[in-house]
Amino acid sequence: MANEKGNPLTLGKKVRRFMGPLEKPAIRAYRSMFVDTNSLADSIAASSPGNAILEIGAGDGTVSGALLNAIPNAILLGIDIDGDPGAMFKGPTSQATFRIQSAEDLLVALGPAFDLVVISDVLHHVPTPERVALLKTASALVREGGLLAIKETCRRRSFRYLLSVFSDRYISGDRSVSFMSEDELTELINASVDGFEFRARAYIPPSKINVLRMLERQSVAAVIETAIEPLTRDTAIHN
Ligand SMILES: C[S@@+](CC[C@H](N)C(=O)[O-])C[C@H]1O[C@@H](n2cnc3c(N)ncnc32)[C@H](O)[C@@H]1O
Structure with missing residues (x-):
């Protein structure tokens, strides 16, 4: 079985074609075995983001829908x-728009335009050497005082983690996925995101493989303040 372009279908796509009208509810039920997207959206909404939201790597839009449910006046x-x-x-x-576009192109077009930028379960699909650049771009799209929400499935000794790897590799068909431990995720964030402070961290049900980190973009004044060491008496400038 092949798609319109003649490429072979992944196992997931074959099953979806077979299910017909039951496809969407079945996908939702399957997804909920790994992550409760409503809990994810509620945890993000608890940090009171503003109304202009960007989801990078929105995929099928399930998380986007949950976000608009949790933050009702948002676009x-x-x-x-x-x-x-x-x-x-x-x-x-009327409150959501989806399109094929890279985060880099969007940054060139709009700059730091968003109150909240969400990047959920994208990083493990991105080649390791490209992750820092993607997170830097994601963070540059956040306005001063805005929030960056990073949700990742992290490596853990658990059956659900193994199931999740199997699902991404053989059901979704991305053989190149590579997952980080929670510590590696923290290191990646520290290496990529400047001028932000950690605001919240959470595990999203049903499993601790679902790690959420929320960071807030500091104002330029706050960044300058923390970057400049106060002058000590010895180094103070005298006329
Ligand atoms: C597992 S899906 C996640 C979808 C959604 N964010 C969620 O949590 O349900 C990963 C998505 O990331 C996208 N993706 C991978 N690399 C990306 C990149 N560099 N920029 C934007 N999206 C990317 C893939 O095309 C895919 O749709």
Whole structure:
């Protein structure tokens, strides 16, 4: 069985074609075995973000829908570099836009325009040498005082983790996925994101493999203040 471009279908796509109208509920049920997207959205909403939301790597739009449910007056842009972004989106369509676009191109077009930038379960699909650059771009899209939410499935000794790796590799069909431990995620964030402070951290049900980190972009004044060491008496400048 092949797709319109003649490429062989992944196991996941074959099963989806077979299910017909039951496809969407079945995908939702399957996804909920790994992460409760409503809890994820509620945890993000608990940090009181503003209303302009960007989801990078929005995929089928499930997380975007949950975010608009949890932050009802928001408007959301979901971008992805592949696929059919927003295909499973369930929510107020007048408040959401999905398109194929890279975060880099969006940054050139809009600059730091968003109150909240969400990057959920994307990093393990990105080649390791490119992760710092993607997080730097994601953080540059956040306005001063805005929030960056990073959700990752992290490596752990657990059956659900093994199931999650199997699912990404053989059901979704991305054989190149590579997962970080929670410590490696923290190191990656520290190496990539400047001028932010950690605001919240959480595990998202049903498992501690689901790690959420929320960071807040400091104002330029605060960044300058923390960068400049106060002059000591000895080094003080005298006329
Ligand atoms: C597992 S899906 C996550 C979808 C959604 N964020 C969620 O949590 O349900 C990963 C998505 O990341 C996208 N992706 C991978 N690399 C990306 C990149 N550099 N920029 C934007 N999206 C990317 C993939 O195309 C895929 O749709």
